[in-house]
Amino acid sequence: MDIKKIMVVGAGQMGSGIAQVAAQAGFETVLHDLNFDIVNKGLETIKKSLAKFVEKGKITEAEKNEILGRIKPSDSLKNAADCDLVIEAVVEKMEVKAKIFAELDQIVPPHAILATNTSSLPITEIAAVTKRPERVIGMHFMNPVPLMKLVEVIRGLQTSDEVYKVIEELSRKMDKVPVECKDVPGFVSNRVLQVMINEAIWCLYEGVASVEGIDTIMKLGMNHPMGPLALADLIGLDTVLAILEVLYQGYGDPKYRPCPLLRQYVKAGWLGRKTGRGFYSYV
Numbered sequence: 006m007d008i009k010k011i012m013v014v015g016a017g018q019m020g021s022g023i024a025q026v027a028a029q030a031g032f033e034t035v036l037h038d039l040n041f042d043i044v045n046k047g048l049e050t051i052k053k054s055l056a057k058f059v060e061k062g063k064i065t066e067a068e069k070n071e072i073l074g075r076i077k078p079s080d081s082l083k084n085a086a087d088c089d090l091v092i093e094a095v096v097e098k099m100e101v102k103a104k105i106f107a108e109l110d111q112i113v114p115p116h117a118i119l120a121t122n123t124s125s126l127p128i129t130e131i132a133a134v135t136k137r138p139e140r141v142i143g144m145h146f147m148n149p150v151p152l153m154k155l156v157e158v159i160r161g162l163q164t165s166d167e168v169y170k171v172i173e174e175l176s177r178k179m180d181k182v183p184v185e186c187k188d189v190p191g192f193v194s195n196r197v198l199q200v201m202i203n204e205a206i207w208c209l210y211e212g213v214a215s216v217e218g219i220d221t222i223m224k225l226g227m228n229h230p231m232g233p234l235a236l237a238d239l240i241g242l243d244t245v246l247a248i249l250e251v252l253y254q255g256y257g258d259p260k261y262r263p264c265p266l267l268r269q270y271v272k273a274g275w276l277g278r279k280t281g282r283g284f285y286s287y288v
């Protein structure tokens with residue numbers, strides 16, 4: 006199957022990054038969100054990222070403009086009618102994703118693949134709201150998408166071998182390294198990562214060390230590029246909490262219990278970089 010046109014649903018930090026790497030790989034790309042204000046914010050993020058690549062000599066100014074020219078804004082899911090692939094990257098909430106997949110299933114052509122960038126939710130459950138569960142798959146990019154090499158490819162119970170191969174090949178065309186993973190809560194990436202982030206938040210909650218102290222210990226002690234609290238701020242504390250809830254409910258194991266401090270920050274609207282305040286301040 007030949008993929009020519011891709012829609013990305015959700016123009017937040019992940020959706021804009023995915024649209025960018027799709028356009029960089031030469032695909033006609035549609036960036037969709039609920040309204041054009043959000044889409045334009047996403048396009049601004051893409052422009053800044055591409056400008057960095059020009060600055061570093063990775064691409065030319067002309068290439069930057071060609072890439073941007075391949076991305077079309079959208080505020081109607083109907084624009085997916087001629088797309089071969091849709092990659093969904095909206096908030097980490099099953100009810101929102103299920104509604105979008107049910108709608109997309111009615112709009113896209115029969116051959117089209119529906120992929121989700123979910124961090125933790127069951128692919129099989131998302132696929133079940135469509136009449137094409139064999140053409141639904143998890144395509145889990147890492148943040149920041151333009152820089153991170155991994156795509157975790159998750160097969161739902163009914164995902165076909167053909168669809169898996171198409172997405173594996175597409176990930177390579179996007180200059181990413183695909184790794185196959187089974188459909189379990191949090192897959193591999195977040196099953197491992199979020200336990201570390203949650204434990205770092207528990208350390209802060211119990212006063213074991215300061216925010217900077219915890220992050221410095223993990224950066225200098227483990228050679229991590231960022232400390233776990235700075236990383237949580239990058240991911241978004243709402244997303245971290247949503248993933249931990251999926252792990253906690255999915256495995257029924259108290260080791261995934263989200264720290265009360267995390268819940269409190271999310272309730273306060275301290276979601277990390279995207280709101281200007283999380284464990285650190287960004288204003």
Ligand SMILES: CC(=O)CC(=O)SCCNC(=O)CCNC(=O)[C@H](O)C(C)(C)COP(=O)(O)OP(=O)(O)OC[C@H]1O[C@@H](n2cnc3c(N)ncnc32)[C@H](O)[C@@H]1OP(=O)(O)O
Nearest residue numbers: 054057058124146147148149151152194195230231236240
């Ligand atoms: C939650 C999930 O479901 C799954 C996930 O994604 S979990 C999160 C996974 N991601 C990680 O773990 C990221 C960990 N952090 C890192 O790897 C690195 O800190 C990083 C790649 C993000 C940044 O690299 P760094 O060397 O530490 O810092 P930094 O100096 O800020 O960035 C390097 C350069 O990349 C640039 N850069 C950052 N984001 C960029 C982007 N989106 N596009 C283009 N350039 C970018 C920076 O501007 C910077 O450029 P200069 O050197 O000119 O200043």
Ligand SMILES: NC(=O)C1=CN([C@@H]2O[C@H](COP(=O)(O)OP(=O)(O)OC[C@H]3O[C@@H](n4cnc5c(N)ncnc54)[C@H](OP(=O)(O)O)[C@@H]3O)[C@@H](O)[C@H]2O)C=CC1
Nearest residue numbers: 015016017018019020038039094095096097123124148240
């Ligand atoms: N953050 C991360 O590090 C990673 C996140 N993910 C996953 O990617 C997905 C998106 O996360 P992220 O980009 O961080 O989140 P953001 O909050 O940055 O973006 C989510 C976007 O989805 C939009 N949206 C919400 N509801 C709808 C809808 N019904 N239709 C269309 N768009 C909608 C939001 O609009 P509005 O602003 O109006 O709400 C927002 O633009 C989640 O599933 C997350 O788990 C995967 C890998 C890494």
